[in-house]
Amino acid sequence: MRALSRLLYRRPKLRLLALLSAPMVWLVVAYLGALAALLITSFYKLDGFSGATIKEFGFQNFTEIRTVSVYRHVVVRTVLVATAVTVIDLALAIPISFYLAKIASPRVRRILSVAVTMPLWASYLVKAYAWRTFVDPGDGLIKKVFGVTPGLGLASTTIVLAYLWLPYAILPVYAGLERLPDSLLEASADLGGHALVTFRKVVIPVLGPALVAGSIFTFSLSMGDYIAVDLVGGKTQMIGSVVYDNFVQNGPLAAAVSLIPMAIMLVYLLGARQTGALENM
Amino acid sequence: MKKTTIKTIGIAAVLAFTLNACGGSSSAPSSEAPSSEVPSTEAAADAPADAPAEGNEAAAGVSAPDLPMATEVGTGEGQVNVVAWPGYTEKDWVDPFTTASGCKVNVKVGNTSDEMVALMQTGEYDLVSASGDASLRLIASGEVAPVNTALLSNYADVYDSLKNKAWNSVGDKSYGVPHGRGANLLMYRTDKFTTPPDSWSVVWAADSTAKGSVTAYDAPIYIADAAVYLMSTNPELGIKNPYALDKTQFAAAVELLKGQKGLVSEYWSDYLKQQAAFKSGTMTAGTSWQVVANAAKAEGTPVDVVLPKEGSTGWSDTWMVSSKSKNPNCAYMWMNYIISPEGNALATEYFGEAPSNQKACALTKDKNHCTTFHAGDEEYFSKIWYWTTPTKECLDGRGPICVEFAEWNKAWTELKG
Numbered sequence: 295m296r297a298l299s300r301l302l303y304r305r306p307k308l309r310l311l312a313l314l315s316a317p318m319v320w321l322v323v324a325y326l327g328a329l330a331a332l333l334i335t336s337f338y339k340l341d342g343f344s345g346a347t348i349k350e351f352g353f354q355n356f357t358e359i360r361t362v363s364v365y366r367h368v369v370v371r372t373v374l375v376a377t378a379v380t381v382i383d384l385a386l387a388i389p390i391s392f393y394l395a396k397i398a399s400p401r402v403r404r405i406l407s408v409a410v411t412m413p414l415w416a417s418y419l420v421k422a423y424a425w426r427t428f429v430d431p432g433d434g435l436i437k438k439v440f441g442v443t444p445g446l447g448l449a450s451t452t453i454v455l456a457y458l459w460l461p462y463a464i465l466p467v468y469a470g471l472e473r474l475p476d477s478l479l480e481a482s483a484d485l486g487g488h489a490l491v492t493f494r495k496v497v498i499p500v501l502g503p504a505l506v507a508g509s510i511f512t513f514s515l516s517m518g519d520y521i522a523v524d525l526v527g528g529k530t531q532m533i534g535s536v537v538y539d540n541f542v543q544n545g546p547l548a549a550a551v552s553l554i555p556m557a558i559m560l561v562y563l564l565g566a567r568q569t570g571a572l573e574n575m
Numbered sequence: 576m577k578k579t580t581i582k583t584i585g586i587a588a589v590l591a592f593t594l595n596a597c598g599g600s601s602s603a604p605s606s607e608a609p610s611s612e613v614p615s616t617e618a619a620a621d622a623p624a625d626a627p628a629e630g631n632e633a634a635a636g637v638s639a640p641d642l643p644m645a646t647e648v649g650t651g652e653g654q655v656n657v658v659a660w661p662g663y664t665e666k667d668w669v670d671p672f673t674t675a676s677g678c679k680v681n682v683k684v685g686n687t688s689d690e691m692v693a694l695m696q697t698g699e700y701d702l703v704s705a706s707g708d709a710s711l712r713l714i715a716s717g718e719v720a721p722v723n724t725a726l727l728s729n730y731a732d733v734y735d736s737l738k739n740k741a742w743n744s745v746g747d748k749s750y751g752v753p754h755g756r757g758a759n760l761l762m763y764r765t766d767k768f769t770t771p772p773d774s775w776s777v778v779w780a781a782d783s784t785a786k787g788s789v790t791a792y793d794a795p796i797y798i799a800d801a802a803v804y805l806m807s808t809n810p811e812l813g814i815k816n817p818y819a820l821d822k823t824q825f826a827a828a829v830e831l832l833k834g835q836k837g838l839v840s841e842y843w844s845d846y847l848k849q850q851a852a853f854k855s856g857t858m859t860a861g862t863s864w865q866v867v868a869n870a871a872k873a874e875g876t877p878v879d880v881v882l883p884k885e886g887s888t889g890w891s892d893t894w895m896v897s898s899k900s901k902n903p904n905c906a907y908m909w910m911n912y913i914i915s916p917e918g919n920a921l922a923t924e925y926f927g928e929a930p931s932n933q934k935a936c937a938l939t940k941d942k943n944h945c946t947t948f949h950a951g952d953e954e955y956f957s958k959i960w961y962w963t964t965p966t967k968e969c970l971d972g973r974g975p976i977c978v979e980f981a982e983w984n985k986a987w988t989e990l991k992g
Contacts, residue, residue, distance in 0.1 A: 340981055346716045364989045432856030446841060446857065525848065528841050531991050542693035543795070543984040
């Protein structure tokens, strides 16, 4: 034991290796490996009968996605839903986080923090099924109480996804606001800036990176979802459902389709970098 | 600047991880459907318009990889991992099996044949209750091994009409044991239909009274249901087998399904979702299984099922053993048990289908079970189109002009829009 610690003390590189090898193996093999497999599979072909994958290189899956209109429609629909979810979540997250970080007493803050994260303790499926009983056009709770309901479709999908991902928007925004010193707000007030001006000129610029972080979560999680849309989306399908429906019958096509949300997120991240929002994230 | 790039990549990686984690974390929940007495299914009419029996016999020219089969059944491994249809592995008959054999049965419920094929491809399961649209794919891709029926003492009592069929054998090799068979039925809310429907037109016709609350099975194989309907409503298309559709016939079926979309409230593949939707009234008519109707009735939902006059699609299921099975002895014991008179009676009566073992008829709680579900009634089953994988080489012998399953799959994604 002593010999080992002496060895590790003398050889800092060995120490580093011992420390990092496990996470590195995980990252490279399990994680990047899976992504690489996905990328490679997207170029493969399908045996029309057995559904087995034929390992021949070709671009037919991408040609199909480009030429068959249904995939375009699904992508546009998914991006619109993800955008709406992100806007709704950020619009809710900013006032809640502001209250949490700047106004609430420590006691209230503790209670509210628990309340915000509590939905994360329950299973995703349970929450989605629960929402189904709310929006159900047959005898759903919303229909019983208000007489109308968003029913099963894109509207409900957006609402449910916004509900599911709200904690992921609140947490980074809250963390960002906590770092904003109260003195800045006071200084703005002293200089004659009223609440809205202070919010626009002081809070938002400081909050930028946190908003980007929050939006990355809500946007990407919405892009990949297929269960909420199955339970409350009625007949509609999103990118996630196309991947889910196809990964059995046509693995290569599903792999190709699953690259679309990744590509969109990469573009989004590069755009975010351009604005400088990632600099001090 | 460089630091930012690394950060960007890092964030992208975290993101992709989140996406993956989310996608993989959940699967359809399985739950035990409540047990209930089996209600009767009435055939609305005696014969569908056009029902050639030879369709169910057609061989698809499948070639199977040469895999070894078991030569003896040794002592059990203590467990067996099973992919099964909902309602196929319930406590009532699994527990006696475990007690007798010492094999614990770990069940993964499959909601569609396609899901079952995917589960079997993982190699983690020993057995699967495959329908005809999965069995041939499993055989052709070498996922399942031939079954040595000489090792199964109860095999002799299985109806001969179910042995060595196109969907459970290749050449003279059998690839499994028949579980039972039945028809996909039209389920409807009895409070919404004053006169019970006797035709599939309630789910297809543009002026259907169930408009807006129709449901359909969310799998490409459902295109065959459209074809079955077209066989009686549009005979000039000349469809002889709903799984053997040439381009024109296929286009007509897809067109019918596109029209149906306007009537549909939701598609279903998760039977629990269908049960809930019928209860709430979001769905009032659509294709279903007897077992779903039983569960819905047990919950107090006013539903009933009927075999419409056009005939229907259906299934003849086969227990198959994985070629990579780690528990082959328990797998063989299960296969022998599920076709035993006791096991077969319990399982098929619960699900609401015809048993495969003729001696099971004497052991059902409802003595009319075998009559109700037409066990051994070959004339009845000649009107049911068992799920089969569509192949390029037409199943009705017209040559290589048919639309193969991969195209069915694509069409299904497209028509959902």
